[in-house]
Amino acid sequence: MAENENRNRNQRPMGRGMAMGPRPKLKKGIVKRLLGYIFKYYTPHIIVVAICLLVSSLSSIAMSVIMQRLIDEVINPGLSSGWSSVVGTLTAIITTIICIYGVGILCTFIYPRLMAIVTQGTQKHLRDDMFSKMQSLPIKYFDTHAHGDIMSTYTNDTDATRQLIGQSIPSLITSSVSIVSLTIVMLSYSVWLFLLVIVSILLTVMITGNLGMKAGKFMMGQQKTLAKEEGFVEEMMTGLKVVKVFTHEDEAKNKFEELNNELFRVSSEANKNGNILGPITNNVGNIFYVVVATIGGMLFALNVKNVCLTGVQPLTLGIVVTFLGMFRQMSQMVGQITQQITMVAMGFAGCARVFELIDEEPEKDEGYVELVNVVRNADGSLSETKEHSNLWAWKHPHSDGTTTYTELKGCIELEMVDFGYVPEKLVLEDVSLRAEAGQKFAFVGATGAGKTTITNLINRFYDIPDGKIRFDGINVSKIKKPDLRRSLGLVLQEVNLFTGTVMDNIRYGRLDATDEECIEAAKLANAHDFITRLPEGYATMLTGNGASLSQGQRQLLSIARAAVANTPAMILDEATSSIDTRTEALVQDGMDKLMKGRTVFVIAHRLSTVRNSDSIIVLEKGHIIERGTHDELIAMKKTYYQLYTGAFELD
């Protein structure tokens, strides 16, 4: 019965849907690694827990032994010689029980509390480590892994690990300790009866073990079907408006019905197999109980010589009765183990995925050039300062021990850059350009021409093997990535806002910006107007990636965010594509102000936004095919001209 309860609780997923996708096979060393993880922070806890587990399982076994002593030393002699003769022994026995129970209870009280600390603590450490590691991973990781899979590591896999540490492992330990100690106790009483018990237990294991495996297999099947249905629901919910527009509701319902019935079939099969495990273990135990009782009784009746660890003694009735109790306990323990097996397997599989994430190769950063605040000395040279001067410089320590300071200007240079996301396929070939500080560069070209790739390389979201990109004359791979990125503002086509107030979201650009500075930036991006019209202005809470805002409004916020960052160089990746022309004119006006004195790379959707660029670069299949100012390119009447007049598709 108690096992039933346990299993049901274990089945309950805490996060979304449980397992998704294929799980890695149980890797070697994963057990050791997990234990190492636990021991790293909680060695004292674990030692105490281990002792408690041992003591508490021993104390529960003591119960059966006590029963034997009660019968053999108190009741039976008491029956013949009267109450008063045994009252002393009884009191002694009771006192012993009280002591044993007292210690037992203390242990059952202490260990789950400690385990709660260990489990939750380990889970937190795992989560924190995963998250910290995740933040250090290269963009490539996120571009090549399904986001749902990453999420599921945090929810399902971490949860599976929690159950493993918090429930399965302690339960396995308790059961094993009990089995071992029961074995010893049994052997010390009677070898014959012990053999009888072992045979019965083996038979029980054979029956339940098979069923347990089967249930486990069905459980896995259930998870798979569940994931399938979840995928469908997700797609339909995302496309719900399209479903309605096409009055496709009935088809969706039918398809859903199919999946739903399939899920019902699989899950009811899994549950049936799981549910019957309890009654089967219990009753197989009951049946063998009778067998043990009958044979034990016969042995007693036949006055068989009892062989035990301490020698040969007569078999008493108390021993037989005690054995019955111990047998019940043992079969329960074995039942518990069979039921934990699936959970343990799932736990370790989840755990393996967690470690897989933690083991990912972090973004490499071999840079040593830092960005520091400087003051200009009278002679024009620069020297480092701790204060917030508005002057920044690259601090470049050289191998000969000297350090030079180069003023941060925002001059960006690419020299014969070749790059491919996969080695076989180059996305950029022989791209060279030089943007002087304060210049505005625009990239145009069709999908896949390599515009975004260039910007990915400048801020080192992706690394190129050799240093062919220079920032203020310094090879970017020598610059520490955080410092490099701090000098480059970023506005992406796909706007991502964070849960928090509008103000928080703008301040994301520079954490120490004052409210006034944020509002100033919002005004610059022409976001101020709509923000003040929000129910709570700048204090309006945004959730779900700013779901309450229109596409254009979100874009304006992301521009304000970049504006507050106040960087010498800026990358605008198709930032203005969903703002209508009128708003765009306003944005353009703000951006022009913002771009003054900055180096800017723009990837624009509509050519009206790139017209005032210092240089327009036309890309095709990774090559620069045209470059020049708007007027020059128009005069050339080649690709740019065709794009501009709308003859070619832009993206």
Added chain:
Amino acid sequence: MIKTLTKSIREYKKHAILTPIFMCGEVSMETMIPFIMALLIDSLQSQNTKDLLMYGGILICIAFLSLFFGCMSARQAADASCGFAKNLRHDMFHKVMNFSFSDVDTFSTSSLVTRMTTDVTNLQNAFGMMIRMAVRVPLMFLFSIIMGCRINWKLTMIFIVIVPFLAFSILMISRKVRGIFKRIFKKYDALNNSVQENVSAIRVVKGFVREDYEIEKFKARSEEVRNDFTVAEKWLAAFNPLMTFFMDVAMILLMYFGAKIIISTGNNPVPELTTGQLSSLTGYGIQILSALMMLGMVFVMITMAGEAGNRVCEVLEYEPTLDVNPDGVTEVLNGDVKFDHVSFKYSEGAKKNALEDINLDVKSGETIGIIGGTGSSKSTLIQLISRLYDVTEGAVYVGGKDVREYNLKALRDQVAVVLQKNILFAGTINENMRWGKKDATQEEIIAACKAACADEFISGFPDKYETFIEQGGTNVSGGQKQRLCIARALLKNPKVLILDDSTSAVDTRTDALIRKSFKEMIPGTTKFIIAQRVSSVEDADKIIVLDGGRIVEAGTSEELIAKKGIYAEIYETQTKGKEA
């Protein structure tokens, strides 16, 4: 809540009722077992082999019966709970399919998915637990007490006295934990949400070098979750020792008094208590107390499922705001569209109307261009035509009839909308196209794709029309996706076609070609085109300019340019470069 949920049991009512019935059988057998065991032990003691074998036989029979009942109820319970879950999912899915656009806005996509998956799973487990435990626990409790009393009522009193204490403490803990769990779920959601945000916004995080900031934020949240969870688990952890404590107290008392009674009455011909009975009393004691424990567990479980239940009910009890009007008119005469003093706001609480007093009269076959700034309610305006939203005041007429008079499906089949945020589904191009027309032939599909200028790039794919489109259409470019979506809408052969900024990623030349094929292929269809580009609407029969939810300008391109208003300004900015 309970009422709404139980409605979904339906055909599994039989299973849900059979489960506790079989459970009764199992429990009554189970409670007999210690009783028989007592007799067995006593016959052992009196070395009565005949009795021993008889009781052994009975016990085995009972065990088999109990096994039978147990398995039956387990199977029924599995069917009942899985069936319940199936029906819940079914009901929710159907409900959601009947949602109007504004209803969809009320629930976020991810919350709907969670409700249909995790929440249902939790309810399923709780339900399965309940139908099994609801009978098991009280019966076990009752039977054990009766059997105990039959053996020796004095000793059974020990348990009865202890019960209230244990029950009280279990109740207290459950209540305490319940509150904590409610809090935990919220925080846990927030934690996962922050992971989700970071995964999708990783470029922003890295671009602004906010890794450490995000890590700190995350750690603070995970610490909160840890704290609450630890507290909750510690409380739950108290269950066990508490139970053990009461059980131990009971056992000690039982042994002491039991031994005393046996010995002091041992010489009677009919003893008040035998050794076997003492050990079976122990068995009943354990059953009584563990029944109580189980009660506590069920209590916690129901608490945890309660939240899920609430969330599921929110969907099930939600009244879709749009009535589908099944008996409405099923035929749309023509593509005439008329707006008559239409005002609209998204919710009753909204301070401002999104649309204010719109009047518009469009004849079949006309093309209407709509231009306006962000938030000028362009999309809102056209969504009223196919009743994606219902007007707040005034009326919209299609084919001379108020849109609310139509059968909704019939209306939407005749008014095709290509949404701004359009979506392709996982499946081949052909499958996606057949969303527009289920039984469309390959020729029809190709014709539609040609009209939408999609055929040219589709033919370039190795698998042509059998090319598999990934979920969300991630393997085609923005412009291609838009053209596919237009083709899909064309297949409907609608009387009114609405393009909501659907060619923004398409180049101007293709855009012009698409408009040209509209003119040639579907001259009778009324076309609404929302666009940012003046060139997309330039040649429309009528252009309306929206600003702040009002029509501020209307007329042909020439008329509007002459007016020197907003349109002229936009026209100016968008075209001036060309002459340069």
